[in-house]
Amino acid sequence: MRLEEANKKLAATLPALKGISKEEEFEHDHEDPEQRFEEREMRKVADHLYSLIYSVEYLQKPIQASGRVIKRSDGRYEIEGAEDYFTSGSPLEIWDESQEIYARTRIEHDGEDYFAVGIKQPLEGLQARCR
Template identity: 35%
Template sequence: MNREIELISQTAKQLSETISNLNNNIVDLYENMDRSSLTIDERSELILIYQALNELSEGVESLKFLGKPVREEGQLKKNSNGRYILGEHELTSGHPIEVFDEDGNVFYQSRIEHSGGDYYIVSLGRGVPIKNIRCRIR
């Protein structure tokens, strides 16, 4: 792995752990706090902190996702029961997936969903057929 990428990855992991710890501490404080004694400004600030931590938690989940090993890479195929598979893995609604972008020569994160009798990849849109699209799962 490129040294700069390795350094960024290590820093992101440390940041992820710090945010997770902060989030746990804030949730504990929030759940055990007598909010009725707070002023309007204090309650407003508390709500903003809580909302910001929820958004940071989404980033933490993305960083955790990157830490998982790639389990399978290849082209999506449709099996006999109408679901898509990647290797031995059957994919259903909500399944996270990385889609290969040939123009950018990069994988980007998305998920599988179902609508109108078939599955689609959210980032590609409902009208885009997904059979034989290059993907990977972690």
């Protein structure tokens, strides 16, 4: 299956997947051990669906900016030439030289500076893109 076809099929499943969300309430008999078991398992499924939905929707977003990460005068980071800057929780894709592929991560702050989760390099100067 071609990547484009797989992407379209996944996108088409989104409405059905959203039928059971992470916040869904599953009514059940709290006294019945089997129903408590099923409710717990459905909660796990809903959590996985939530992750799947997030990933599919993320892939549907166009790339908004691509370039080198620079530190602004206010201490925040942005992709050079882009209008938006990153705050804690901002999704970002960092170019991984060793694997020659972008790695999806997010920006967080450690009390001193911002960093990309799972990336052991300073942000400034990294090749990145955001959707």
